[in-house]
Amino acid sequence: MVKEIEKAGIPVVQMCNLIPVATTVGANKIVPTISIPYPLGDPDTPKEQQWKLRYHRVGVALDALTVDVDEQTVFKVKI
Amino acid sequence: MKAIHYINQFFAGIGGEEKADHKPEIREGLVGPSLALNSMLDAEVTHTIVCGDNYMGSNTEEAVSTILGFLEGKEFDIFVAGPAFQAGRYGVACGTICKAVKEKFNVPVLTSMNEENPGVEMFKRDVVIFKGGKSAAKLRDDVKVMAEYGNKVLTGKALGPADEEGYFSRGIRSQVWLESEATAAQRGVEMLIRKLKGETYETELPIPKQDMVPIAPPIKDLSEANIALVTSGGIVPIDNPDRIQSASATRWGKYDISDIENLESGVYKTIHAGYDPTAADLDPDVVVPLDVMKEYLREGRIGKLHKYFYSTVGTGTTQAEAARMGREIVENLKEDKVDGVILTST
Amino acid sequence: MITIKGCEGMKLEIGNFQVNDVVFGKKTEFSGGTLTINKEEAMTFIKEDEHITDLDIVIAKPGENTRIVPVKEAVEPRIRPDGRPVFPGVTGDVEAAGEGKVHALKGCSVLGVGMHYGSFGDGLIDMGGEGAKYTLFSELINICIVADTDEEYERFEQQKKNTAIRMATHRLAEYLGNTVKELEPDTIESFELEPVTKRKKEINDLQSVVLVMQPQSQMEEIGYNDLVYGWDMNKYVPTFMHPNEVLDGAMISGSFMPSSSKWSTYDFQNFPTIKELYKEHGKSINFLGVIMSNLNVSLEQKKRSSIFVAQMAKSLGADGAIVTEEGYGNPDADYILCIAALEDVGVKTVGISNECTGRDGASQPLVTLDEKANALVSTGNVSQLIELPPADKVIGELEALARDGLSGGWAYDEILGPSVREDGSIIMENNAMFCGDRIAGWSTKTMKEF
Numbered sequence: 065m066v067k068e069i070e071k072a073g074i075p076v077v078q079m080c081n082l083i084p085v086a087t088t089v090g091a092n093k094i095v096p097t098i099s100i101p102y103p104l105g106d107p108d109t110p111k112e113q114q115w116k117l118r119y120h121r122v123g124v125a126l127d128a129l130t131v132d133v134d135e136q137t138v139f140k141v142k143i
Numbered sequence: 144m145k146a147i148h149y150i151n152q153f154f155a156g157i158g159g160e161e162k163a164d165h166k167p168e169i170r171e172g173l174v175g176p177s178l179a180l181n182s183m184l185d186a187e188v189t190h191t192i193v194c195g196d197n198y199m200g201s202n203t204e205e206a207v208s209t210i211l212g213f214l215e216g217k218e219f220d221i222f223v224a225g226p227a228f229q230a231g232r233y234g235v236a237c238g239t240i241c242k243a244v245k246e247k248f249n250v251p252v253l254t255s256m257n258e259e260n261p262g263v264e265m266f267k268r269d270v271v272i273f274k275g276g277k278s279a280a281k282l283r284d285d286v287k288v289m290a291e292y293g294n295k296v297l298t299g300k301a302l303g304p305a306d307e308e309g310y311f312s313r314g315i316r317s318q319v320w321l322e323s324e325a326t327a328a329q330r331g332v333e334m335l336i337r338k339l340k341g342e343t344y345e346t347e348l349p350i351p352k353q354d355m356v357p358i359a360p361p362i363k364d365l366s367e368a369n370i371a372l373v374t375s376g377g378i379v380p381i382d383n384p385d386r387i388q389s390a391s392a393t394r395w396g397k398y399d400i401s402d403i404e405n406l407e408s409g410v411y412k413t414i415h416a417g418y419d420p421t422a423a424d425l426d427p428d429v430v431v432p433l434d435v436m437k438e439y440l441r442e443g444r445i446g447k448l449h450k451y452f453y454s455t456v457g458t459g460t461t462q463a464e465a466a467r468m469g470r471e472i473v474e475n476l477k478e479d480k481v482d483g484v485i486l487t488s489t
Numbered sequence: 490m491i492t493i494k495g496c497e498g499m500k501l502e503i504g505n506f507q508v509n510d511v512v513f514g515k516k517t518e519f520s521g522g523t524l525t526i527n528k529e530e531a532m533t534f535i536k537e538d539e540h541i542t543d544l545d546i547v548i549a550k551p552g553e554n555t556r557i558v559p560v561k562e563a564v565e566p567r568i569r570p571d572g573r574p575v576f577p578g579v580t581g582d583v584e585a586a587g588e589g590k591v592h593a594l595k596g597c598s599v600l601g602v603g604m605h606y607g608s609f610g611d612g613l614i615d616m617g618g619e620g621a622k623y624t625l626f627s628e629l630i631n632i633c634i635v636a637d638t639d640e641e642y643e644r645f646e647q648q649k650k651n652t653a654i655r656m657a658t659h660r661l662a663e664y665l666g667n668t669v670k671e672l673e674p675d676t677i678e679s680f681e682l683e684p685v686t687k688r689k690k691e692i693n694d695l696q697s698v699v700l701v702m703q704p705q706s707q708m709e710e711i712g713y714n715d716l717v718y719g720w721d722m723n724k725y726v727p728t729f730m731h732p733n734e735v736l737d738g739a740m741i742s743g744s745f746m747p748s749s750s751k752w753s754t755y756d757f758q759n760f761p762t763i764k765e766l767y768k769e770h771g772k773s774i775n776f777l778g779v780i781m782s783n784l785n786v787s788l789e790q791k792k793r794s795s796i797f798v799a800q801m802a803k804s805l806g807a808d809g810a811i812v813t814e815e816g817y818g819n820p821d822a823d824y825i826l827c828i829a830a831l832e833d834v835g836v837k838t839v840g841i842s843n844e845c846t847g848r849d850g851a852s853q854p855l856v857t858l859d860e861k862a863n864a865l866v867s868t869g870n871v872s873q874l875i876e877l878p879p880a881d882k883v884i885g886e887l888e889a890l891a892r893d894g895l896s897g898g899w900a901y902d903e904i905l906g907p908s909v910r911e912d913g914s915i916i917m918e919n920n921a922m923f924c925g926d927r928i929a930g931w932s933t934k935t936m937k938e939f
Binding site: 065066067068069070071072073074075076077078079080081082085086088090092093097100101102103104105106107114115118119122123125126127129130131132133134 | 353354355356357358359360361362363365368370373375376418419420421422423425426428429430432434435436438439444445455465466468469470472473476477481482483484485486487488489
């Protein structure tokens with residue numbers, strides 16, 4: 065699906081845990097998530113902490129939409 | 144059983160390059176190579192269609208339409224084109240007409256051409272193309288291979304894999320029980336022993352080449368941009384109104400999020416069977432981060448949040464279906480002039 | 490407890506008793522090739538677990554026009570003459586396995602079948618007709634525990650632990666194995682590997698090989714995953730095991746993996762790839778042992794496991810490795826990651842797995858790819874569509890295939906209709922054929938291009 069969106073000229077960032085899957089599939093901009101069953105918020109942590117993590121990583125994804133890259137890029141996250 | 148054969152102007156004896164504009168015609172009975180085909184096929188070749196390679200190349204739509212018209216109302220169980228050897232325009236013509244006939248009449252279609260023929264790359268996925276010789280000197284051999292396979296198809300006999308039957312793989316992988324009954328354990332250990340010794344071996348799962356998509360131009364101003372959320376994590380409203388499947392999905396849904404601030408447990412859930420659903424059901428925002436997107440919208444970090452999020456399920460879903468769903472979703476995104484997408488996967 | 494003395498290898502002797510028929514009768518015993526079961530007593534034994542609320546035992550034989558669904562587990566009946574548990578940490582105390590004598594009833598298996606409800610990882614078996622070829626279990630006499638339980642918390646969940654039914658199969662397998670405790674086996678299979686650094690020169694000079702096994706361990710909550718000596722393999726990091734431990738009950742199957750990719754306990758007890766490596770040991774290879782890894786879900790955990798696997802293989806001095814995964818999809822990432830990690834430390838690899846190539850056979854077969862994975866065995870396509878006529882008899886509940894979220898069944902599809910039709914015929918994906926892709930090594934199926 066990522067490829068179809070990108071083919072149409074719409075920049076897309078894939079947020080996923082299995083980076084190798086995304087790179088194999090051909091996603092160009094990738095932001096890592098923390099796990100598969102809970103990509104953006106660990107249920108064993110307090111709600112506030114989950115929010116902070118989600119806010120940060122989605123923020124990285126939004127910024128990634130504005131960045132010019134010339135090859136598949138995995139964007140780094142801080143938390 | 145009846146068959147119809149397609150050949151070009153040269154093999155019909157009409158002429159060479161100078162006659163390549165020959166308009167399509169259908170003749171009763173046999174012409175040129177169809178004599179050979181008729182003698183080898185267990186079906187009667189009732190008609191031969193002749194068309195100039197240039198005509199087909201330059202007026203493809205018309206040519207195909209005319210030929211399909213010829214075939215209306217005719218009885219035929221199989222359609223054969225060529226063999227085209229290395230003749231590029233002829234190979235492309237054979238591929239084109241075979242594909243069209245298959246789509247319209249749903250009969251088995253066969254053709255043959257040399258591996259160098261551009262028609263191979265263009266049509267091998269859609270049509271059974273036999274590996275043919277380089278020149279017309281191989282005519283009888285190439286026709287024979289097609290006829291033998293054609294006979295199997297017509298009598299409903301079991302068909303072997305591409306390299307055994309002699310055609311270019313269509314990229315369709317299918318289960319086969321080995322006659323030798325060699326077990327996976329035996330095959331694996333033998334393959335390893337050969338690899339360790341430096342001997343040749345054949346992998347049963349060739350790693351396909353990656354096909355990359357050109358990178359879309361980045362967004363210039365995020366604060367003016369319209370951003371959409373898409374997910375393959377299967378987050379849907381609690382009653383799964385679009386009945387999206389938990390695996391091997393062929394359906395996707397779009398859900399209006401314009402009036403809510405986040406995805407609440409009990410209102411939304413996940414139907415994706417391939418991962419532990421506990422966390423997602425407890426707080427769907429961990430898969431589709433609507434809550435933070437709404438915050439970014441309030442802050443003015445993004446200009447607009449597209450009013451729907453799009454959802455389907457990623458496990459077991461074929462690439463073909465995922466691509467189709469992707470295209471359909473793209474239509475919706477384009478309509479609202481979405482500038483960028485965040486796609487979350489599980 | 491058996492202590493390992495000096496330089497002798499761990500030796501396991503499996504005493505085999507060929508079972509030609511299984512019948513109900515007055516006394517539970519094995520004689521002349523026939524296993525007789527006192528049904529009442531067996532049912533009383535099973536019902537010692539109060540979670541079993543409704544129960545039947547049904548015998549299914551090869552060739553019968555019988556369909557069994559939803560199947561949750563399969564176990565080969567065995568007993569240890571010395572009194573140790575057949576499944577340490579599961580049917581008894583945690584004791585070392587892989588050495589000494591164990592007796593096995595061959596040609597039959599105990600199946601755990603839901604009386605009504607199925608789950609994502611459950612499967613189907615056709616004992617006869619066109620459907621029989623899709624699973625090994627059509628060739629065995631199956632003693633089916635058909636049960637309903639009080640596990641209300643998961644009755645309508647797609648993912649189920651199926652604890653009561655699965656544990657019943659291990660217990661009954663040992664109960665039935667008891668019939669041959671004191672008897673002389675028909676044949677004996679002997680498995681022995683010397684300690685790695687104490688092997689004879691002729692063996693050490695051969696190319697050395699490890700088998701890397703990746704059993705499923707995806708669920709974070711305990712109760713669904715494969716167990717090693719009773720320990721949940723999600724909370725586990727790879728370790729070096731003796732292949733005899735695998736053959737001797739140290740591993741039991743879990744309750745999550747889509748059925749055709751599953752290694753049932755029966756598969757572990759008989760793991761053909763281990764037996765094949767044993768066959769070649771001392772001839773063309775030096776079989777070092779098993780690196781038992783797992784299949785956790787997050788990238789970090791996958792990387793950690795692959796680091797352990799590659800390091801152990803390297804430190805053992807392995808020249809080659811076979812890597813095999815109990816799964817498709819997410820687990821492909823572990824599979825490819827381990828293969829690449831091993832190749833990177835100079836260990837030549839071969840992989841054995843199945844594929845998920847889509848119903849059209851044209852999708853990417855594995856979820857991640859790497860050119861280093863250049864030697865792979867493929868045992869089938871989970872997505873392949875299978876259509877079968879109605880069966881005369883159904884053990885379990887047929888509707889479970891369509892209704893309960895089995896990986897290869899569905900309730901509704903615009904084009905194909907439901908998986909279970911009114912006349913009892915079915916359309917499903919290979920995905921739900923019980924252990925259908927025989928990844929443990931039995932598979933005579935492969936994938937070819939058409």
